[in-house]
Amino acid sequence: MMKGILAGIMAIWATTSVAEDMRMAVTTSFDSSGLAEVLLPAIKEDLDIDLQLLVVGTGQALRLGEAGDVDAVLVHSRPAEEAFVAAGHGTHRREIMYNDFVLIGPASDPADIANAASAADALQRIAAAEAPFVSRGDESGTHKAELGVWATAGLDAAGFDGWYRPVGAGMGQALNTAAGMDAYLISDRASWLNFANKADLALLYSGDPVLFNQYAYLPVDPSKNANVRNDLAMALETWLVSPRAAALINDYTINGETLFVFNAKAE
Numbered sequence: 001m002m003k004g005i006l007a008g009i010m011a012i013w014a015t016t017s018v019a020e021d022m023r024m025a026v027t028t029s030f031d032s033s034g035l036a037e038v039l040l041p042a043i044k045e046d047l048d049i050d051l052q053l054l055v056v057g058t059g060q061a062l063r064l065g066e067a068g069d070v071d072a073v074l075v076h077s078r079p080a081e082e083a084f085v086a087a088g089h090g091t092h093r094r095e096i097m098y099n100d101f102v103l104i105g106p107a108s109d110p111a112d113i114a115n116a117a118s119a120a121d122a123l124q125r126i127a128a129a130e131a132p133f134v135s136r137g138d139e140s141g142t143h144k145a146e147l148g149v150w151a152t153a154g155l156d157a158a159g160f161d162g163w164y165r166p167v168g169a170g171m172g173q174a175l176n177t178a179a180g181m182d183a184y185l186i187s188d189r190a191s192w193l194n195f196a197n198k199a200d201l202a203l204l205y206s207g208d209p210v211l212f213n214q215y216a217y218l219p220v221d222p223s224k225n226a227n228v229r230n231d232l233a234m235a236l237e238t239w240l241v242s243p244r245a246a247a248l249i250n251d252y253t254i255n256g257e258t259l260f261v262f263n264a265k266a267e
Helices: 002-016 029-034 036-047 059-067 078-086 119-129 140-150 171-181 189-193 231-239 241-248
Strands: 018-029 048-057 072-076 094-106 131-137 162-168 185-188 201-204 211-218
Touching: 018 029, 018 059, 018 231, 029 036, 029 048, 029 171, 029 185, 029 189, 029 201, 036 048, 036 241, 048 059, 048 131, 048 231, 059 072, 059 078, 059 140, 072 078, 072 231, 078 140, 078 211, 094 119, 094 140, 094 171, 094 189, 094 231, 119 162, 119 201, 131 171, 131 185, 140 211, 171 185, 171 189, 171 201, 185 189, 211 231, 231 241
Parallel strands: 018 048, 018 072, 131 162
Antiparallel strands: 072 211, 094 185, 094 201, 094 211
């Protein structure tokens, strides 16, 4: 009798699916958006993958991939992504979705950026007024985008005085700092919409094409580390570009506002 029970238990163990673990480095802006709370349960349901997210800035996410400490990265800085692939750290780059960066500041708008003609003009107005400005300062995709807009404005953030405050932190912490200081900053739209502690902050400027914010998926080259699960990374990519993922991404809203637009192309 006991042998029969044990045989039955062993048979159940042999036929029971055990979820596999996968590690993906993602940006703090992706995490702050809340989209992971929608995608991860669906990934578990459809692929039986327990996706573990390492939430860091884009620069650190790519360094984790370079070291082979993750199986894939999901980030938003195209030049850095292309360099990552060209150096042999990632097998390829696949665009998944986009939103945009927006300029946030005190509702009173002392630098009058709401009437700016462009994102560069908005930053020029902030610099001229020496109005408090919070920068991520962490080599993230958002930080790289911010520095790019300063450059477009003909300004170098490295030479700014005390009104410019790099915090070396994620999007949520940067938003909290700006709320506490009544300061301006650049945020991705999704993090802003999902941010609860808005205080006196308001979205003051958006719409310039330079503020376009593309997210891309990069599987890590399996030769980087014997533990890199390229099979799981490829399975996840197939899912991320599927109609199921497209619907979840496009339908994710906060207060009726869409946070991301799916734009993966078939290959």
